[in-house]
Amino acid sequence: xxxxxxxESQREGLGEMVGSLGFTAVTAGDGREALELHxxxxxxxxxxxxxxxGMDGFELLRNLEEHGDRTPTIVLTGFGSIEKAISVxxxxxxxxxxxKPVKPGILRALIERAAAxxxxxxxxxxxxxxxxxxxxxxxxxxxxxxxxxVFSEIQQVAPTSASVLITGESGxxxxxxxxxxxxxxxxxxxxxxxxxxxxxxxxxxxxxLFGHEKGSFTGALERHIxxxxxxxxxxxxxxxxxxxxxxxxxxxxxxxxxxxxxRLGGKSxxxxxxxxxxxxxxxxxxxxxAKLLREDLYYRLNVFHIFLPPLRDRKEDIPAISEAxxxxxxKKHGCRITGLHAGTLERFQNYAxxxxxxxxxxxxxxxxxxxxxxxxxxxxxxxxxxAATDEEPRAAAETDTPAEPVGDSIRVRPGATMEExxxxxxxxxxxxxxxxxxxxxxxxxxxxxxxxxxxxxxxxRKVSTATG
Numbered sequence: 001x002x003x004x005x006x007x008e009s010q011r012e013g014l015g016e017m018v019g020s021l022g023f024t025a026v027t028a029g030d031g032r033e034a035l036e037l038h039x040x041x042x043x044x045x046x047x048x049x050x051x052x053x054g055m056d057g058f059e060l061l062r063n064l065e066e067h068g069d070r071t072p073t074i075v076l077t078g079f080g081s082i083e084k085a086i087s088v089x090x091x092x093x094x095x096x097x098x099x100k101p102v103k104p105g106i107l108r109a110l111i112e113r114a115a116a117x118x119x120x121x122x123x124x125x126x127x128x129x130x131x132x133x134x135x136x137x138x139x140x141x142x143x144x145x146x147x148x149x150v151f152s153e154i155q156q157v158a159p160t161s162a163s164v165l166i167t168g169e170s171g172x173x174x175x176x177x178x179x180x181x182x183x184x185x186x187x188x189x190x191x192x193x194x195x196x197x198x199x200x201x202x203x204x205x206x207x208x209l210f211g212h213e214k215g216s217f218t219g220a221l222e223r224h225i226x227x228x229x230x231x232x233x234x235x236x237x238x239x240x241x242x243x244x245x246x247x248x249x250x251x252x253x254x255x256x257x258x259x260x261x262x263r264l265g266g267k268s269x270x271x272x273x274x275x276x277x278x279x280x281x282x283x284x285x286x287x288x289x290a291k292l293l294r295e296d297l298y299y300r301l302n303v304f305h306i307f308l309p310p311l312r313d314r315k316e317d318i319p320a321i322s323e324a325x326x327x328x329x330x331k332k333h334g335c336r337i338t339g340l341h342a343g344t345l346e347r348f349q350n351y352a353x354x355x356x357x358x359x360x361x362x363x364x365x366x367x368x369x370x371x372x373x374x375x376x377x378x379x380x381x382x383x384x385x386x387a388a389t390d391e392e393p394r395a396a397a398e399t400d401t402p403a404e405p406v407g408d409s410i411r412v413r414p415g416a417t418m419e420e421x422x423x424x425x426x427x428x429x430x431x432x433x434x435x436x437x438x439x440x441x442x443x444x445x446x447x448x449x450x451x452x453x454x455x456x457x458x459x460x461r462k463v464s465t466a467t468g
Contacts, residue, residue, distance in 0.1 A: 035055075172310055241297075337368050
């Protein structure tokens with residue numbers, strides 16, 4: 001922490017107080033010295049006096065603001081300058097202000113809150129960098145146009161308090177979108193509470209959402225705190241809102257409008273500060289016509305709408321999604337899977353994936369257990385539409401191809417030319433990188449353009465062979 005005060009005794013006293021609270025303090029006599037120290041060794045938090053000769057607290061904060069430095073700053077103020085301190089907090093975005101003399105307990109609380117705010121900023125920047133460079137946002141993966149649109153919408157609405165409605169087929173990852181919204185919001189330090197509205201009866205879902213008092217119904221042996229209370233200062237995720245009983249939807253609408261809940265059997269309302277994110281696999285307009293979804297609730301939830309496209313409409317994301325899933329499966333099952341065989345990837349690309357990413361994960365999990373290590377081959381797949389026949393491995397072994405990838409190596413037959421061996425190695429690297437040509441080019445030590453040219457030549461040779 002950087003402590004800035006022109007009064008030496010005050011400065012040293014604050015430094016000792018900060019040290020007694022378990023933090024390391026560096027001190028400066030004015031704003032200019034503080035900027036120099038901060039430039040050499042950036043502080044996690046700045047505690048500065050407001051009125052100082054030379055560069056005062058105003059100029060220090062203005063300089064930090066102009067340079068885009070968002071280090072949390074606590075402003076110290078003496079009696080009679082409270083209004084100035086409030087102005088600095090508002091206009092120059094200081095974190096908070098403290099009146100002198102400073103009380104250790106209050107200072108500790110503010111330091112801890114400022115540190116939490118700093119972590120939130122850092123986590124948000126990491127997530128945004130992931131999105132910019134890798135097409136990754138939390139556990140969401142994809143660089144297709146549909147997913148770029150989803151990522152853009154998440155970034156737009158996450159910092160706000162607006163309710164969000166996520167639509168899309170089952171298995172597309174709607175809860176992952178909800179979690180990304182929570183992580184990128186100012187509520188990320190609070191709880192994220194998911195509720196599956198399709199899995200509970202009307203009585204149980206009201207108890208789950210709003211809570212109940214002891215004895216409020218048969219089986220209510222003790223008080224239960226509902227999801228809205230649990231999610232206070234955080235986010236509640238209502239999954240499959242279209243399957244919620246209509247009677248419960250009316251009570252939910254009241255909670256959203258009044259920001260208060262009443263437990264079943266309770267006599268008073270309880271204020272809650274909760275952001276609501278809802279999701280449905282139904283087309284909302286059709287659900288409204290079928291009387292499955294209240295129109296007024298739909299409009300209350302649909303302040304901001306995010307549509308998550310099905311996997312069949314973004315098959316270019318399959319290699320990246322598979323890679324991310326396999327990383328987790330290797331940890332979960334102790335496997336050493338390196339990627340997808342070209343034949344497996346081809347079958348994945350030709351499959352409709354009615355169960356979307358959930359189905360893809362299940363297919364990969366089964367295949368990873370079967371394969372244990374190396375590439376996932378077509379024979380490891382369980383689904384009839386993708387499973388390898390018994391003849392396929394035998395046919396591959398009996399092929400007359402001069403050179404070809406086999407697992408993590410290359411099979412070379414007598415008479416193979418250097419060009420054919422190189423082509424086989426290029427195909428092997430493409431398999432290992434899940435057809436990511438940029439990664440493959442880096443491994444091969446050639447440019448992406450050279451790789452594309454080489455693949456084009458390989459295709460032309462295959463066509464010539466087939467038609468010759």
